[in-house]
Amino acid sequence: MDKYYTITELTREFGVSTRTLRFYEDEGLINPERRGRTRLFRPADRRLIQEILRGRRIGFTIAEIRDIIRVYKDPPGEIGQLELLMTKVSEKREELRQKRRDIEETLAELDNVEEACLTRLAEIGVGT
Amino acid sequence: MDKYYTITELTREFGVSTRTLRFYEDEGLINPERRGRTRLFRPADRRLIQEILRGRRIGFTIAEIRDIIRVYKDPPGEIGQLELLMTKVSEKREELRQKRRDIEETLAELDNVEEACLTRLAEIGVGT
DNA sequence: ATTGACTTTTACGTATAAGTCAATTTTTCC
DNA sequence: GGAAAAATTGACTTATACGTAAAAGTCAAT
Incomplete structure (x- = not known):
């Protein structure tokens, strides 16, 4: 049987527009099959979209996402390319770790904001 | 004494351009003092820029950052506003948690990419 | 064969978040 | 006090990631 999805099924599932998925195809991120002109998305395409x-x-x-995806499909054959890629991977990793720290700190700040709100609510609530 | 910073000191420290900092001022995110027309950034401004x-x-x-900053300076007085803000805070928190999950997963993936690269390198290395 | 719901392509438009450039001040430093 | 360095402003440009509109094509069901 080999299930496939229509474009709108996927837009609904992921909350994106058809334009977005077609854009990703134009950008070479996905390559759904066709029946006539209509795109047929396979589970593999669906997983790719999730990624x-x-x-x-x-x-x-988009360019960064494309780079990452490409490695799965087809790891480069040239040593220079491989090394370049590994450098990029290291950079990305650092960037992500920084982002994770940023997120932790911001989450802590949101706690403060919330508390400030509660305090303020209490002040107002008591006075009335 | 009360130390202050010039705009270029801060651009160097944070790796942004002067235009960026002025843009943030235009957008109402920071409000450095002035001596004549020259901006004087205080430690508080510096911390704000970090945030x-x-x-x-x-x-x-920018709009979201502005919202968060505003609460510190001046938590709203109206109950409705406060509740709205707390709703936003909750939403942001969820968003950030999702992002953190995304980061964890992507970090794991980068590990795979790296491993694929190493494998490939070994293959090539052995052959030559 | 028509309706309705969906899909396609092409082309141009838009918002965000700055970046660039150039022409002036302003400050600093000797 | 005058040159050089730094800072300011306004106007314009840029890149990314889609949005939107138009004009057809597709398909299943009535």
Whole structure:
């Protein structure tokens, strides 16, 4: 049987527009099959879209996401390319760790904001 | 004495341009003092800039950063406003937690990418 | 064969968050 | 006090990631 998805099924599941998925195809991130002109998304495409959106949430650019995806499909054969890629991977890793720290700190700050709100609410609530 | 910083000191420290800091001022995120027309940044401004850049790294928009900053300066007096803010805080918290999960997963993936590279390198290395 | 819901392509438009440039002040330093 | 360095402003430009509109094509069901 080999299940496939229509474009709108996926837009609904992931909360994106058809334009977005077609854009990702134009950018070479996904390559759904076709029946006539209509795109047929396979489970593999669906998983890829999940990855793309995850990258997007983290703030990767399309180009960066493309780089990462490409390695899975087809790790480069040239030593220079491989080393370049590994350097990039290291950089990304550092960047992500920094982001994680940023997130931790901001989460702590949100706690403060919330507390300030509660205090203020209490002040107002008592007075009335 | 009360130390203050010039705009270029801060641009160097944080790796942003003067235009960026002025942009943040235009957007109402910071309010450095002036001596004549020249901006004088106090430690408080500096800390604020750190926060702004942290927010930026995480991917917050200027508007969102402004919202968060505003609460510190001046928590709103209206109950409705406070409740609205707390709702936003909750949403942000969820968003950040999602982002943290995304980061964890992507870090794990980068490990795989790296391993694929190493494997490939070994393959090539042995053959030559 | 028509309706309705969906999908396609192409092309141009838009918002965000700055970056760039150039022309002036302003400050600093000797 | 005058040159050099630094800072300011306004206007314009840029890149990314889609949005939107138009004009057809597709398909299943009535």
